[in-house]
Amino acid sequence: MKKINILFKSFTAFIIALAMVSCEIDSFSEESEFEFGDIVAPSNLQMSVEIVGGGTGDGSGTVHFSASATGAVNYKFVYNGQETLAADGKMTYNFAKVGTHDYTVAVIAMGMAGTTTSLSQTVTVLSVYSPPAELVSILSDKPLRVLAEEGAHFGVGPLDATSGVWYSANPYDKETSGMYDDRYTFSRYNSGGTFNHDTGADGEVFGKAPALQSWWGDKGAVTNACCNEHENYPLETYQSNYTLSAPGGVETISIDKGFLGFCVANGSYQILARTSTTLFVKTTFAGENNAWFVLLGQTD
The missing domain is CATH 2.60.40.10 (Immunoglobulins)
Structure with missing residues (x-):
């Protein structure tokens, strides 16, 4: 009988506690109201x-x-x-x-x-800029490609960097991405020209997911776990316009809506170095406040 009495007291205490919690929840729901205020557009x-x-x-x-x-x-x-x-x-x-x-x-x-x-x-x-003949020749004589076989053909660093100090690719580091089979063709320059981006046999490109989606939409491409990138974003070959300039003496390629190697939704590329057949270029990504580097060379 003593055991039954103890169980009855425990059950009663449980019912009372449950009733108190229920009252607290009702009180919270009825008396506590949260207001987010008016939604106002920037002014x-x-x-x-x-x-x-x-x-x-x-x-x-x-x-x-x-x-x-x-x-x-x-x-x-x-x-x-x-x-x-x-x-x-x-x-x-x-x-x-x-x-x-x-x-x-x-x-x-x-x-x-x-x-x-x-x-x-x-x-x-x-x-009043008139590009040097050597630059025009590099761009328009033959299509360009990312020189995957070279070290440091792709990299990232801070905004003021001149090379990929945070990451610098080894040869063929990104061979599973859609970057290496792409080809970039610039028409002969005459106060402007046409840019053609052939996205290769796979019809895929490489770039930051927000950047690619801001230009061409969400196509359901897989986003890698480390860096918010689409390594194999589906994209058909496209054309755009380009111009050349030299702000502050730095030769610059400006593509209206297009990219070289890796997309960060910025078509402006500073030429940091060039030879008769290669270009080492830099662009910046506002979404992360960093700089990206690509080494390009003429196709054989």
Whole structure:
């Protein structure tokens, strides 16, 4: 009888505790309310412009844009149909069409819950750059490819680096990716030209997943576990336009919507070194604030 009495007391205590928890939950549900406040789009969006050299410029065609807005968490610049994310609100364009021309650049300030505010501005810029014959020859005499057989043909480092100090590929390091069979063809330059990216027999390319998706959409490609990259992103051969310039004396290839080797959704490539048949180029990825390097050479 004593044992039964103990069990009865324990069961009673359990029922009382359960009732108390239930009351606490009801009290929390009825009395505790959370408010997230109004969802407001970014406001007071402003964009400042610095044309290098003042006026219509010094002939380099380089223009710096800087945007700011209250409540913005990110920025996107749009020029000639190409969208580029810039978390710090800063973007530089090299307008290479020879002569004095008008260019319109838009900036989109992105806020919480997908809200946006946009602003556009037109600038008048002078470009007098004429690329050296040797550079034109390297680009247009034969298609280019990533020199997979060479060390340091692909790499990444900080923004101010001139080589892949964080990672530098050994020969054929990325042979399972869609990069090595791609071919890049530049038409003969005449104040601009056409860029053709043949994505090879596999019809696949290599690049950062957010970058590829921002340009060509989500195609269900596998994202690698380490680096948020699509190693085998399906993409048909495509064409775009390109220009050449030399801001600050640095020869630069600007592709409207296209890339060389590895996609970071930035078509601007500084030429750090070149021979009669090779180019070592650098581009930057705003999404991670780093720099990427590719060694290209003419096909045989």
